[in-house]
Amino acid sequence: MQHAQHNNTPAPFSFPGGLDDLKAQVLVVGAGAAGVSAAISAARTGADTVLIEGAGFLGGISATLPWLGFHDREYRQVVKGFAAECVDRLAASGHASGYVFDPKCGSLASLDSHMWKCLAMELAQAAGVRVLLHTQCVDTIREGDRIAGVIVHHKSGFQRILADVTVDTSGDGDVAARGGVDWEKGRTADGLVQAPTLVFRLGGLNRTAFVAACKDPANIYREWFRENPALFDKFTSHLDSISTFVLGGFAALIERARAAGDFLSPQTRIVGVKTHADDEISVVMTRVLGLDPTDVQSMSNAYAKVYEQIPPLVAFFQKYVPGCEQSRLVEIAPMLGVRESRRIMGDHVLTMEEMVEGVRHPDGVAMGGYHIDIHRPKGTWVESHNVQAYTIPLRSLIARDVDGLMMAGKCISATHEAIAGTRVIPICMAEGEAVGVTAAFAALHGSDVRSVSVSAVQDRLIATGAELGQSLGGPNHAAIESFGQLPMEEPPTEGDCDPVSASETAWV
Structure with missing residues (x-):
């Protein structure tokens, strides 16, 4: 696989026709977290908006697992706006935990994924978004240097959808790639992308026994506490009272199971989230290496491998993990969690250094x-770098060298390392909200997206509740004292090219 792949102008698609063209001011391709946010934001701003999605529901990966990253390491809420509106609505109806602080992830919210799907559809309908489900984008319509829409296939056949502004929230940069727009994929050294995961949920947990195991310092249930025993003591004092918390440890249990022949997956830690449901855990441990998320055979092989891993992982929890003796498989996510795919090259490429330094861009819109949480493309566990609160510039959401194309989600213009920090659900939703407003302004005023007033976009976002730094304030000292804070600089984690991931069975 090449370390970076750029387009050549693709061969034109032979359009069979048969249906009238569908026209919109804003077209959003892909209804994951970023796409839902972009479409609803554009429609609320007044644009006639179409949202297309290949699955039969809205939300994508955001409808399969808890949401991490609303707050920064100083426990200040950096993501508000539409994402916070959704959490608040679900929490008010008893279908979400609300925000729970975490010293590594800032915060998380556990929610009823099915109720989120219902809410996403309700909000899209209320905003007037025209939703087309089970609709696949098969080609991009390019007129000179302008992206004019896409060709789709659905139950009614092939159809052209034309738009003033098209937003690529496909996760894979499909619109950009098929429209001859520059993109890259994977890390510079070898082109490998982050390892993907198929999430599943276990029910039947004995919460009391499981929490007791987490509080036992011998288990090191969070790897980040290994070098910070005082922080471990401080945070675990909350485990009996908080409804949800992150898992990322128990390495000794896995090694014991591996030695007994009961653990074959290329994973060295229990990774997941104790959800707000008392008896449930969301497990994020299936893993394959070498995935090319833009290749159908590679994706199909990956699905085969992760489905093969799930039964032994369930058995591992039942046999080795305290409190999970009576646990059972209750749900497998409907789609693979692909952490990284094509990254569309934009007017600015966001970097890890900007995030670590906490750069506030003049055109920051999210x-x-x-x-920075890199699930190692060639190893187990993760590589992590702490960051300071930063902004994502509008320039990273506008596709380079073309008009009429914007992007949000994990295909924004960023490096391999930077995407590992921006790919989480709340940040993707903040990007989507900003893109939706910008695209709507451009369409409503008959201008290209680069001519839209950045200050007008920022004012609109702030007026609708987004955080762009205007009300961030200083560190939340009370939360730091209560929940603890990891040092900015942490020891490097291990795992790349380790024996567990070197096995040929780990690769697709």
Whole structure:
């Protein structure tokens, strides 16, 4: 696989026709977290908006697992706006935990994924978004240097959808790639992308026994506490009272199971989230290496491998993990969690250094504070770098060298390392909200997206509740004292090219 892949102008698609063209001011391709946010934001701003999605529901990966990264390492809420509106609505109806602080992830919110799908559809309908489900984008319509829309296939056949502004929230940069727009994929050294995961949920947990195991310092249930025993004591004092918390440890249990022949997956830690449901855990441990998320055979092989891993992982929890003796498989996510795919090259490429330094760009339209969390493309566990609250510039959401194309989600213009911090659900939603407003302004005023007033976009976002740094304030000292804070500089984690991931069975 090449370390970076750029387009050549693709061969034109032979359009069979048969259906009238569908026209919109804003077209959003892909209804994951970023796409839902972009479409609803554009429609609320007054643009006629179409949202297309290949699955039969809205939300994508955001409808499969808890949401991490609303707050930064100083426990300040850097993501508000539409993402916070959704959490608040679900929490008010008893279907989400609300925000729970975490010293590595800033915060998380556990929610009923099915109720989120219902809410996403309700909000899209209320905003007037025209939603087309089970609709696949098969080609991009390019007129000179302008992206004019896409060709789709659905139950009614092939159809052209024309738009003033098209937003690529496909996760894979499909619109850009098929429209001859520059993109890159994977890390510079070898082109490998972050390892993907198929999430599943276990029910039947004995919460009391499981929490007791987490509080036992011998288990090191969070790897980040290994070098910070005082922080471990401080945070675990909350485990009996908080409804949800992150898992990332128990390495000794896995090694014991591996020695007994009961653990074959290329994973060295229990990774997941104790959800707000008392008896459930969301497990994020299936893993394959060498995935090319833009290749159908590679994706199909990856699915085969992760489905093969799930039964032994369930058995591992039942046999080795305290409190999970009576646990059972209750749900497998409907789609693989692909952490990295094509990254569309934009007017600015966001870097890890900008995030670590906490750069506030003049055209910042979204904020982030989640750590750079690279699920190693060639190894187990993760590589992590803490960051300071930063902004994502509008220039990273506008595709380079073309008009009429914007992007949000994990295909924004960023490096391999930077995407590992911006790819989490709340930040993707903040990007989507900003893109939706910008695209709507451009369409409503008959201008290209680069001519839209950045200050007008920022004012609109702030007026609708987004955080762009205007009300961030200083560190939340009370939360730091209560929950603890990891040092900015941490010891490097291990795992790349380790024996567990070197096995040929780990690769697709």
